[in-house]
Amino acid sequence: MATSFKFKPLTISILLLFLCNAIASSASGSSSTTMHTNNWAILVCTSRFWFNYRHMANTLSLYRTVKRLGIPDERIILMLADDMACNARNKYPAQVFNNENHRLNLYGDNVEVDYRGYEVTVENFLRILTGRHETAVPRSKRLLSDEGSHILLYMTGHGGDEFLKFQDSEELQSHDLADAVKQMKEKRRFKELLIMVDTCQAATLFSQLQSPGVLAIGSSKKGENSYSHHLDSDVGVSVVDRFTFFTLAFFERLNMYDNASLSSLFTSYNPNTLMSTAYYRTDLYQRRLEEVPVTNFFGSVMETIHTDSPYRAFSNRYYRKSKTEMPSDQSGGGNQRALEDSDVLEELADPKLNAIQVGCPLTHTWNTILGRMEKITQIDNFVNCGVVLMFPIVALSSWFSH
């Protein structure tokens, strides 16, 4: 009698669990054929403290690359804790290196940090992405992109399964990032977005993304760590991470006029030298990677249209004789590259969970239950059902305890 009583709430709860499935509404896709007008870069280093030297070196190296290929400071948002160059432990004050040969001082020329020190928080990061700043925030700290912008988002630091640690005190969850990107897409703040993440288990950070037009690459898959490249015995800490090191090596071979494609970048990562698998996600991106030049994200592109003639309106106070014969050149296409892509939301193939066929029946049922639970999209309703169930369970247990 007593045992059957104990199982009854459990069965009721499981039944209610399956009854609480709600159907999530799908996001709407929109088709747009906008011109690619400019490139933006958001470079985020989420670590502080001396032993995370390599994260700041990563970010500064990428900053330098992106500037060299043409993106101006006004379109780069750099978030750094910035406590390496003038750190008391730095043997080379005001210098930051990303290689033990010390050939390149990353902190030398013209580094414009937009968010430094304790301003690098999850809230500020999400404010940059969604655009919801206080009115007093200056233009240099805002992401002023429009619907023709391509944005490069690079994040490095310590991360884990579905999160990224910010300054050792807070976390950015993958669903927060996905939500911010969704809001950006709704407000048409970007045309295409490339997310590069260099942390441990990096690929989990963009696992929740749903918005079309997003391309993401992470330095390692779930369960893998990302490693640093080498230790600089002079400075005393590791100075660069492997993923960033190989990315930089790829870009050092390029200049502004080149057109290497993104697929050559993505396939240049060798899992043996990287010691992790660089996983990239293209299911939300419509174009083929072979056709996309890297300068679409890393360089500067200006769509230009030549001006045919001046507007002669201010000198015709005097008599104008004959019909002017204009030459036959129409307003030149110039270097207009009208990119035609329709952002149609594709069905997201569920790569997440494969039911593992194991001999033991209990683990099999457990896995199917887990699988069903993973598929419950309306997680809020499920939790609310659980919360509501708690009342009778607690009531019953306290009744029985007397």
Add this chain to the structure above:
Amino acid sequence: MAAASAPTPPSTAEIAEAAEPLPSKLENSEPDCPRKTRPGLKRLALTFTVLFSFLLGLPFLLKSVEIYRSPLPFREIDDLSAAVESIPLQFPCKFRAVFVGTGGSSFDANELSVKIEHQMRKIAAKDSTSCGACSYNSSVSVVIENGADCFRSDNDFNWKCGALSELNKYEDSGEYNDELFDEYLHSLVDESDSRGNGGNVYTMIVVRREGQKDASAVVGKYRHGWIVGRVSEEEAVKKVASVFVKAFVNGGKEEGSISGEFMPVGADGKIVLSFNLLNADPHDWIYDWEFQEIDDNLLAPILKYLKPIADISVESQVLYHTPKSSFSYWDEKLWSYIFTTKDLPFFVNSNEWHLDTSVAAGGRSKILHLVVYVPSATECPLLLQLPNGKISKSNGFISPMWGSVVVWNHAACLNGSKMDTRVRHTISSEDMRKIFEVFIGQLRQLFGLKSKGIFRDTSSGTIRLLTSESGFTEWELDVLSRQHTCFNLLQCTTTLGSLSRLVQSLPRMIIKEEIGEQVRYSLEAAKSALSNVSAGIYDASAVSSRRARSFSEDAFYHPSMMSVSYYSFEHCFAVYSPFFLPVALHVLLAALREWKRYKQESRKFKAWKAKKD
């Protein structure tokens, strides 16, 4: 079921219960323990008081954790998006045509009217009908003048017949002075406007005469155009229809669609024009300019004219040491340095050109950079060569949504004479005027119009557009108003829709009153814009659509709506439940238990009493 009096945590109910002599062997209420006294009410009253105080306190607790959410009018937002997004927004436009001919006409006014309408619909169907176009619903009013006869298709058009008989006044060796003719026609058209709705009526005047070369269409500065010369009636109908559709409705663009890259107005309805004079190498020469003069004389009237479309403010600066980042090569034949259109995307050297230094521009304004580039001595003169080999007349280019660049070679460089490098030279006002003509052309291009005054159409020949001192002609401003109204309304509805979806998806996010107010203002402005659209008032609709968009963007980008800052319901529950849930349940159970005990005791008492009696 033993009474767990010892191990339970102390509460008033249990302590009282411990003093109770009878354990709660309540099921075995047999008369071997009869109850001789009425059961007491004290414990019952005590437990129920505690329970009721909890129940009374519950609303206060809920009120204290309540979050303020300003009520947003979701239904109205949905209605607005249904109204705007479902069908492309179209404006009522009225077209009129006058045919003055020496030869006889084979059609009468009504037939001509029908033919013109038919042709217009044919042309308009080929272009994509888009938002901001005219609805081709009203009929075209036609007047035919044939010597002394005058036939009208309807009485709306009060054209004074015979007014064009003094056409000879404007002849000068067979050509016309376009400006004067334009003014004359303007006075005629104005007079003939019986209903006083000068706003959205477009007129074409066809004067057929012999002995001249083939006529081409000319569009004036106001809302009319003309075709004068040798043209057959069929040809005239085709040309008139094409002028109506391609010029008056579509503004001279190839397709009339609104694409976001030619809408440079910022989200708050403002544009900041930043004029920059760039000295590439001050060691060679330094140039300065009298910007204030140009601003007062040339620029201010244009910007005032554009007021319905955008609030435009102007800033200027002079920069030094700003070389460009593309390369040029020396061309012997042209005796100058040449850069081609392939170099244009790399021309702007953003590392050295610090253009975005405006302090006045707010976070959501749009800045357009208009740059005059003075090349250094190593590259002087610098000319732009087009793909067909010719040299560009404007020596400049635009980048949509960014701004434009003009390369100015000063005269001394062209002659090869020496310059005094220690003196700061000022650009002469004649040169400034020329530069500004290019700037105005580029500004027009940034808005999507053409910078040159001719429009070549394969089917009906060329259409010549007259230029206006305000930079934009009246009919071009109409086109811009219509397209901007449409664009702004679409943006407004999508923003409000996103906002309502966001607010509904986060039920525990505080929505400040300010946001609610902005949404209401935005809806109000959008409604007034829509009513202006249906009435055909272009300027007012552009202004109110701009307001609608600006309010909706303010509401959407309000800094308080960050989902990171708010607790979910689970969080609140997890915080409060360890405090209240156990105690509340114990109180409830105690009350129930007391009630049950009281009932049993009073039943025993009644039984004993009945037995006694």
